[in-house]
Amino acid sequence: MVVNELLGDMPAEVFLREYWHKKPLLIRGALRDVGVPVDFDCLCRLAQDEDVESRLIENRQGNWHLENGPFRASRFKRLPDSDWTLLVQSVNHHLPHIDEILWRFNFIPYARLDDLMISYAPPGGTVGPHFDSYDVFLLQVGGRKRWQISAQKDDAFIEGAPIRVLKDFKVEEEYILEHGDMLYLPPRYAHYGVALEPGMTYSVGFRAPSAQELATEFLVYMQDRVCIDGRYADPGLQWQADPARIPQGMVDDIAQTLAQISWDKALVADFLGHYLSDPKANVFYDAPEDELDEEAFFNEVQREGVVLSRKSQILYTDTLLYCNGALLDVDADTVATWQRFANQRMLEPREVLDDMLEALYQGYLDGYWLPATGRLQK
Ligand code: SIN
Ligand code: CO
Numbered sequence: 001m002v003v004n005e006l007l008g009d010m011p012a013e014v015f016l017r018e019y020w021h022k023k024p025l026l027i028r029g030a031l032r033d034v035g036v037p038v039d040f041d042c043l044c045r046l047a048q049d050e051d052v053e054s055r056l057i058e059n060r061q062g063n064w065h066l067e068n069g070p071f072r073a074s075r076f077k078r079l080p081d082s083d084w085t086l087l088v089q090s091v092n093h094h095l096p097h098i099d100e101i102l103w104r105f106n107f108i109p110y111a112r113l114d115d116l117m118i119s120y121a122p123p124g125g126t127v128g129p130h131f132d133s134y135d136v137f138l139l140q141v142g143g144r145k146r147w148q149i150s151a152q153k154d155d156a157f158i159e160g161a162p163i164r165v166l167k168d169f170k171v172e173e174e175y176i177l178e179h180g181d182m183l184y185l186p187p188r189y190a191h192y193g194v195a196l197e198p199g200m201t202y203s204v205g206f207r208a209p210s211a212q213e214l215a216t217e218f219l220v221y222m223q224d225r226v227c228i229d230g231r232y233a234d235p236g237l238q239w240q241a242d243p244a245r246i247p248q249g250m251v252d253d254i255a256q257t258l259a260q261i262s263w264d265k266a267l268v269a270d271f272l273g274h275y276l277s278d279p280k281a282n283v284f285y286d287a288p289e290d291e292l293d294e295e296a297f298f299n300e301v302q303r304e305g306v307v308l309s310r311k312s313q314i315l316y317t318d319t320l321l322y323c324n325g326a327l328l329d330v331d332a333d334t335v336a337t338w339q340r341f342a343n344q345r346m347l348e349p350r351e352v353l354d355d356m357l358e359a360l361y362q363g364y365l366d367g368y369w370l371p372a373t374g375r376l377q378k
Helices: 012-018 040-047 073-077 096-103 211-223 248-258 265-277 294-304 332-344 354-366
Strands: 025-027 054-060 063-068 084-088 113-121 136-141 145-150 173-177 182-185 190-195 199-206 306-308 314-316 321-323 369-371
Touching: 040 054, 040 073, 040 084, 040 113, 096 113, 096 199, 145 182, 173 182, 211 265, 265 314, 265 321, 294 354, 294 369, 314 332, 321 332, 332 354, 354 369
Parallel strands: none
Antiparallel strands: 025 182, 054 063, 054 084, 084 113, 113 199, 136 182, 136 199, 145 173, 145 190, 306 369, 314 321
């Protein structure tokens, strides 16, 4: 049985079998040592960055207000003492110790992990009762927050509100979360968190693309790969009285041509490798500042190991590896080590193979990983 300290004494297999996608779980004291707390000033700085997704949600006299970032610094000076929440998405991309917390959730495949969002709220701060369409772990950091939850099926939202707030939330259970406590909620489980004291919620969310999004993305992927020979021809063309009508024979022939478009599971796996490792539109890779030449890079990696950038994702199938939306071209005899790199998100010096160095140097120049000397700045 695999024990993950975030789940308390519960083995990951038991969590997945009994709770994942099925029912909520409250874990008291799941993670108390969260490193340097991300204070409000730090969140405000991130929320001023145009590449960071952020929102400010306020409830004034019963009315919901939503503002999307980036914000001016002066916006935060005009906030009242209560009843608002600042939410900043993908903080894991910006702060090393928050990134470290996200990857502790490795009892779920990386293909499903999305990001770690942080919200800060003074007393009364809330985003209202709602549900999310994906699973979420809500970790309380500092302060106390009251969470009310409900398995209700009534999913009507208040019309005209700028955020999705349930019209008729019926509390079934209530918990007060203190620093280090964590609440897991399956998809579409109604929840309503209200800060009792100034504090933060670290939300670990999961990717759950809609069937429509998967289909659309798959067709985009197929567009570059479909390859059908031939050209339309109609040697048996018949005269028709109404020339504007699309000939039925043409429809039949082209339906046959298009029926040649096919795919198998290997192609679906290849699509998923590209699609799931592809960064979000606001993610950019930073080339190294003091770029090492090839020899200095090799020496550094052989001495210190190598670590993935916080924004990088390597996923793999049995034989192929994908990094940040592209196939990773590596020597066959190094595949197992690259797979280890993908799982651990780092390699110790003794694990690095000589045959990997060329590909490693290229990825280093692209900002995908770096010698582990820079582990804290990664
Ligand atoms: C919050 O951080 O207060 C809201 C997070 C959520 O409900 O998913
Ligand atoms: Co939610």
